[in-house]
Amino acid sequence: MKTLQRKADQAFAAADSVQTALLPGESAAVFLERSARRRLVCDAAGKKQLLVEEPAFSGFVRLEHEGRELYLNASRLTASSAARLLATGRPLFSLGSPAADGGRPNAHPPARPAGAGAWCTTGDRLDMGAAASRTGALMAAVGSALRPGQVVAGIHVSDILREAVYLDSPGTRLEDQAYGVEITAVVVGEDGSAMVSATRYARTLDDIDPEELGRELALLHMASAAGGQPYTGTSVVLTPSATAALLRALANTVLLNPVVGPAALATSLVDEGPRTDGYGARSFDCEGTTTGTVEFIGRDGRQHTLASRRTTLAGHERRVPAPLTGHAWWNPLKNFPLMTANNVSLTRTAGTTADGLLADERCVVTDARTLGVEEFRSGGQLAFRLLAARATDGVPRAAHTALTVEGSAVDFLTSITQVGDTVSYFPGQISAGGAYLEMDLTRITSKAIGS
């Protein structure tokens, strides 16, 4: 059976070709990455199909000459296309910008000594043949947590290998290998209606609890049902998927609009680049800066400084120029590395467990859909549409009508009263850790005005 193989040598060959093609006086930094995946798709009847994605390496070249720099978007860069990419960019070099100060100190110690080889999240690899023989048991485990009328329509078992390399003219040479396993289960009503799905990610298949995934799917399927009674209380519990969606939107917002007016929080928002069970695990960012663990927003509500070569995002710590923190992200649709978070999560509050949060009758939010895109919102305010279900001890009873909540990032963070353990990191441009958590909606419930 086809397995996911390391192909970083191809990326290094392309990056070396860039260096070879430089003219006297030029220098370059090259960042290339790819994400390969095997996906075993299994339907309810047990029919299986293996899909393999093996994309090429893409990224960017930062070309420097006489104190100026130009970014070259390097899609599918290979050793044979490197010189052509530089030839396309050189005539446009006069349009470039003054080179950014890249010589600033790094906020984190190196993940490993120079020349020590690749940084890897794990040496384990999934035996997909063995996993294929377990799909029936996995579906049964997910199904054991469902309610009458809910059935498992299928399960996907994937493994994902994300590779990244960074190489520059002064001689820096870095390689990351982040590997993990993902399960996605699909649940429908017995009549085939209302399809929902949920995902878990971990270093190995054995680290994923399919019954816990089934519990969330039972709640999600119930909450997706039409109709339902309005929820008139103020305290809700969010499932891990809903928490991850909330965190991702919060992180995106405070990256554009840093927190002002700090307030005491029950938890803190942390970002851990080298977290090995995180979907966004990396030891260096796209500028070759070492990543680390950062208290993004502390319990005092203060946002701490993040910095890349071109951007310093200062909340309350206004230290400029700040040390580089390993938060640069290459978006091929943008013009230079932007600020991002790697693996964000909320710290657990003392004594909080998922079972404790779900005990007795609760309103459980299973889906938090952001209304609008942070980039287009003018003032850093957030709004969400929440799908929720009434549940007793985690067992769904009935759907609630959707809730709308809105407020600033600080309003949402101060509304969080308890947080359980992070169950899984969820994919996305920002990998977000999902946990069961409790929120008090008093500050963020949208008030109806007019008729």
Add this chain to the structure above:
Amino acid sequence: MAVTTTQQNASAGATEDLLGMAQWAVEQAGTSAQYVQAYAERTVEVRVECLDGEVLATCVEPREGLACMVLQDGRWRHRAFSVAELPSLPRWLGAEGTPAAGEALAWPEPHATGFTPVSPQDWLVQGAAPAHSLRTMEDFTTRAIAVVDTAGVRASGHSRFVRRRVEATVESGGNRYRGLNRWLERGPLAGGAERDAVPQDVARVAVEHAHDSARAELGGRHRTPVVFAPSAAVALLHELVGHALEGDNFAMQSDYIAELRRPGALPASLTMYDDATLPDGYGSYDIDDEGIAGTTTVLVSQGELGDPLSSVRTARRHDYRPTGNGRRRDYRALPLPRASNTVVPRGTEDPAVLLAPSSDGLLHVGCLGAGMINLRSGEFHFAALNCTYITPDGHRVPVRDVSLVGDALETLARVEGTGSDFGGDSVTCGKQGQMLGIGLFSPSMRYSALDWSAA
């Protein structure tokens, strides 16, 4: 076999060599294929981003290569080849024998773009209120394509445009508030030294929007009549109706689309069409990305649905009329049925009369932002920008971070007026990961009631 390059001048006629490449690719296919399409592209995008009168960063993105789409034994296959990967194309197409050693493919050299960005200092707004920051993004594209297929298509096209976006930020009470504006130029002179607008004027509007956002005080959830400004009106219809009429979506078994197809689902006052031939449309083209001439397609005529927009694949699969709407971000992506420019014709009502508030007031939406519609259920949510609330007694109050939420069919039934004004805009629209430029043209339109919230 090796890939060599040939020197090329920058004229619009410089697509002959791409036609040759596409022809070569089609000739590599065996005779067993039912259909073969080759698409060759040479695009250079130059993006210049400035902050407060200084160049912040410049990014150059060449996109050049060839894509093949094959229908064989009833199955479609698609693969993209970068220039370096072209030698492997014959084998993928099943060509018999091995190409002669040393046989060369003449892929054209990159050529001069002739792009002259706005001087960073020219964006700065003289005499504007202090304490604002100005970020500008200038995206220049020169794009040459050629398509050859086994159904007789042999066509090429060249386009050149520059889209400029301005983001002004003001600080008030420690918070930051943004205002946006944009400006599109297209045609043979786009991106040159001569311009059809003054950068400072474009930036000034963004600064004004930012100050309006900072002044906004109204929050909470509301249900009021809503008037969409020209182009914002068609932006909503593009989302609620236009996407549903894209061939692949139209064929979907969905409750929403089934209801939309039911006679009487749309108001009789509604007419909208897709027009690839507009001279100033962001989505205009002479040929689509499958070599079919761009044209005008009626989407809705007086409440009756017209043709779905089709690509070659969707037209063959669902027996739709070919409309020339196969579009792709670049050679790496599969062509999908997409809008070019969505247009609602001018109405008869006085735009000032449309703005008459009800006893609950009225929301005026200047620009529709990002959001989505669920094409299964018809549920939608969109951000709205540049909004003003008109109180029942006629006072105008700026509102920011507006979210519109609702059910598409219920919303469409509430159209109650179409203005005699008209305006256009250029937006980017995403589908299956492909962001494309779309033109939007319409008059103002009034809805009797919509749910919205402001933060």
